[in-house]
Amino acid sequence: MYIRKFTLAVAILSTGLAAGCRTGLLGGDEPAAPAQPAAPPAPIVVDGVRTSYADVVERTSPAVVRIEAEQRGRSQSQTQFQVPFGDDLFRQGPNQQQQGPRVERGVGSGVIVSADGTILTNNHVVEGAQKIKVLLQDDKEFEARLVGSDKPSDLAVLKIETQNMPYLVLGNSDAVRVGDIVLAIGNPLGIGQTVTAGIISAKGRRTGLSYGNANDSFEDFLQTDAPINRGNSGGALVNLNGELIGINSQILAGGPSGGNIGIGFSIPSNMAKSVMEQLLRDGRVRRGMLGVNIQNITTETAQALELPDTAGVLVSNVRPGSAGEKAGLKRGDIITAINGEKMDDSNVLRNKVAGTLPGTEIRLTVLRDRSQLELTAVLDEYNVEGGPAGNQNEGGEGPRVEPQGGKLGLSLQPVTPQVAKQLNIEGGEGLVVTDVDQAGPAAEAGIARGDVVLEINRQAVKSVEDVQAALDRAANRPVLLLLARRGGTIYLTVSPK
DSSP states (O other), rough: OOOOOOOEEEOOOOOOOOOOOOTTTTTOOOOOOOOOOOOOOOOEEEEEOOOHHHHHHHHHGGGEEEEEEEEEEHHHTTTOOOOOGGGOOOEESSSSTTOOEEEEEEEEEEEOOSSTTEEOOHHHHHHTEEEEEEEESSEEEEEEEEEEEEETEEEEEEEEEEOSOOOOOOOGGGGOOOEEEEEEEEEEGSOOOEEEEEEEEEEEOOOTTSSSSGGOOOOOOOOSSSBBBBTTTTEEEEOOOSOOEEEEEEEEETTTTTTTEEEEEEHOOOOOOOOHHHHHHSSOOOOOOOEEEEEOOOHHHHTTOOOOOOSEEEEEEEEEHHHHHHHHHOTOOOOEEEEEOOOHHHHHHHHHHHHHHHHHHHEEEEEETTEEEEEEEEEEOOOTTTTTTSOOOOOOOOOOOOOOOOTEEEEEEEEHHHHHTTTTTOOOOOOEEEEOOOTTTTHTTTTTTTTTTEEEEEEEEEEHHHHHHHHHTTSSSSSEEEEETTTTEEEEOOOOO
């Protein structure tokens, strides 16, 4: 039976560039200058149209490697190794019925980025591995050392003890344009190094799957239609100048085999460079944090807030004691710029803050009650391990659940101590949603049973009468609701019927 349901799976790809470097990133004696390869053939152009990418492939493919990661499991009956995004990278050894310790091997790709044998790959390719083997294009093998890894960006840095290696130069991914031609080189499905071509389909994509929890992953993917499949994770996406502009990480897969459908995602080289430099220097990645909930402004939200457009990013909550509160940020503020750089997307803002070191002072341009303010914040440090989950997320629309009763299609009741205990709600403010009309406007907006309505059109509500009064004042115009949900807050706009 043909399966139409699409699932998100990890992809693996790779590419490389032959070049030279006189100084290793990790120190040691100065290596000899790498041998210069023979000049590749010039691009073939017929009637002004390029008909071959062979020259780019010859310059880049030697720097793409195959990575074999080995992990010793406990026993087949006790554990099953799981890989993010459903990518079956790790496969059981020959004796599938054995009950004792077993060896699980994963295959992925990597990119040499320095003549001293420094390699970039995905974290999920090598996570948990006790032994990592790197195979070059000429079949030479090296045992690799894990320098460091970063789960939130799904990147890892490896080192092989050698010199004079072909490597790829990291390009400027910010300069990449939608429509640019790119090549993907990797080891898909275990068939050997493969090159595919396509274009940049989109920029700034986010899947929320790099670290399992959307709040704990940092993504700014380049989307490409260059065919990539399982087995390509950690490989390279290159431009026609032979520069590394992305590390391939995920695919949107479909069909019975979960194969390529022309939607792949690559970690941009600028993010990879920043993560790599910190891992090489400090062994870990440090990220800045404002301590706020943020979300994009929809057309309906802009109307409810009486804004002229959807520019900026809406602050739906400010954590007490956070850098944002100390800077003077308030719930309902709209951040329009950071250090003069325009901000219209919550994910862009989140990555901008996270890409700035803790302790750094940043300038926030904020719109509050139609007046522009300039605030200064000194960033806190983001702690992935059990730290600020939910304090600096994108908000979004939340799960689309089906809602009953009233102008909004909601049934509400005050938050009593008994209700708060039953629903595990902290505090006694607002009104809890006890039922949602499946055909009502609240359902369409994504409001769910168990949500707590704190404000309507920026006014606090503590009783059903407060809600009715707020709706009467709004007449038939869209209303802006502030909801408490799963420990955070979010603005949603509802158009009454």
